[in-house]
Amino acid sequence: MRERREIRPLEATVTDVVRETHDSVTLTFSTEERPVYEAGQFLTIDPHQFPEIAGIVHYFDHAKARREPPRAYSMSSAPHEPLLAVTVKEEHFSPEQMAFPPLLSPLLVHGLRPGRRMTIVGFTGAYVLPPGIEREADHLVHVCAGSGIVPNFAILKQALHQELPLRQTLVYANKSHKDIIFREALERLERQRPERLRIVHSLSREPEAERHGPGYRSGHIDRAVLEEAIGDRQRCVVYACGPGVTPFERKAARQKGLEPPPRFLETVLALLHDLKVEKNRMHTESYG
Ligand SMILES: Cc1cc2nc3c(=O)[nH]c(=O)nc-3n(C[C@H](O)[C@H](O)[C@H](O)COP(=O)(O)OP(=O)(O)OC[C@H]3O[C@@H](n4cnc5c(N)ncnc54)[C@H](O)[C@@H]3O)c2cc1C
Known part of the structure; x- marks a missing residue:
């Protein structure tokens, strides 16, 4: 029986800040009441609560002509683990491509210390393992890019912890070896x-990725990688998470009468479609 609860604010205290890569950290939290969530779900954080960025938040509320919305962060912890955790990757500012500098992720990655109190709102999201998944599948295939690993890491740990009779294959895309979040923890598992x-790392900017080990390959995730990872399409369930086309990109492209160019998630979905993986065997989470 699943525990159900409404989404509401929780007072949380940062207990640790663990650097994962040069631009990502895991924040662990203690909360006054026990957090009830499922592996793969997310919480939200309202940027208006932080005095350090109050000026820029206020400016953005006006400049963008709408109140800055809370940002969503998937839990990297699984419910059986003692501490609630999120893992945040800093969005980098490139003035040629971005209308505005990223607001919250730089503060979460660089500006928080243990003991910091904040309000989080949780928990929600349908990117979870359905009950009885082992009746319809014997293979979970995770297809992730960058911080898209976060909810899949939680799902992967939960499936192992619960001893679900499922094989798992993770296909994980990054630019380079130093960008791989949870690398050591994944290797240990x-x-x-x-x-x-089984883990397959796809490194787009490392022409000799094989030198990192047998699970490494160079290039972007393509049809051949997915075909090999998936195997029997009738017995797999795919969880794909990573950057997708943002509403801002869609709107900007449409104003020019164009379709926005696909990002990671749209590309993976097209490949899965091409491989004839049935829609009801695909779960997606877009970080767009
Ligand atoms: C369900 C879900 C789960 C997520 N989980 C994670 C996670 O586990 N880890 C993680 O690191 N991230 C996660 N994200 C992404 C996260 O929510 C934020 O989007 C990310 O941290 C960037 O936030 P930011 O405030 O730093 O940048 P933002 O201020 O949101 O800016 C991001 C981009 O949007 C553009 N932009 C912003 N406002 C406008 C505007 N009005 N017009 C045009 N362009 C604009 C900016 O120029 C920039 O390119 C998740 C997202 C979703 C939807």
Whole structure:
């Protein structure tokens, strides 16, 4: 029986800030009441609560002519773990491509210390394992890019912890080796449970990725990688998470009478469609 609860604010205290990569951290929180959530769900954080960025938030509320919305962050922790955690990757500012500098992620990545109190709102999201998944599948395929690993890391850990009779294959795209979030933790899980977990790293900016180990390849995720990872399409369930086309990009393209160019998630969905993976065997989470 699943525990249900409404989405509401929780007072949380940062207990640790763990650097994952040069531009990402995991924040662990303690909360006054026990957080009830499922692996793969997210919480939200309202940027208006932080005095450090109050000026820019106020300016953006006016400049963008709408109140800045809360930002969503998937939990990187799974419910069986003792601490609630999110993992945030800093969005970098490139003035040629971005209308505005990113607001909240730089503060979360660089500006918080243990003991910091904040309000989080949670928990929600349908990117979770359905009950009884083992009746319809024996293979979970995770297809992730960058911070898109976060909810899949939680799902992957939960499936291993619950001893679900499922093999798992993670196909994880990054620019380079130094960008891989949870690299050591993932390698440890793969070493501990080789019969259950296999990891394929796809590094787009490393022409000799194989030098990092047998699970590494160079280039973007393509049809061949997915075909090999998925195997039997009738017994797999795919969880794909990463950057998708943002509403801003869609609007800007439409104003020019164009379709926005696909990002990671649209590309993966097109490949899965091409491979004839049924829609009801695909779950997606867009970070657009
Ligand atoms: C369900 C979900 C889960 C997520 N989980 C994670 C996670 O686990 N880890 C993680 O790191 N991220 C996650 N994200 C992404 C996260 O919510 C933020 O989008 C990300 O941190 C960037 O926020 P920001 O405030 O730094 O940047 P923003 O201020 O939101 O800016 C991001 C981009 O949008 C553009 N932009 C903003 N406002 C406008 C505007 N009005 N007009 C035009 N362009 C604009 C900016 O120029 C920039 O390119 C998740 C997103 C979703 C939807």
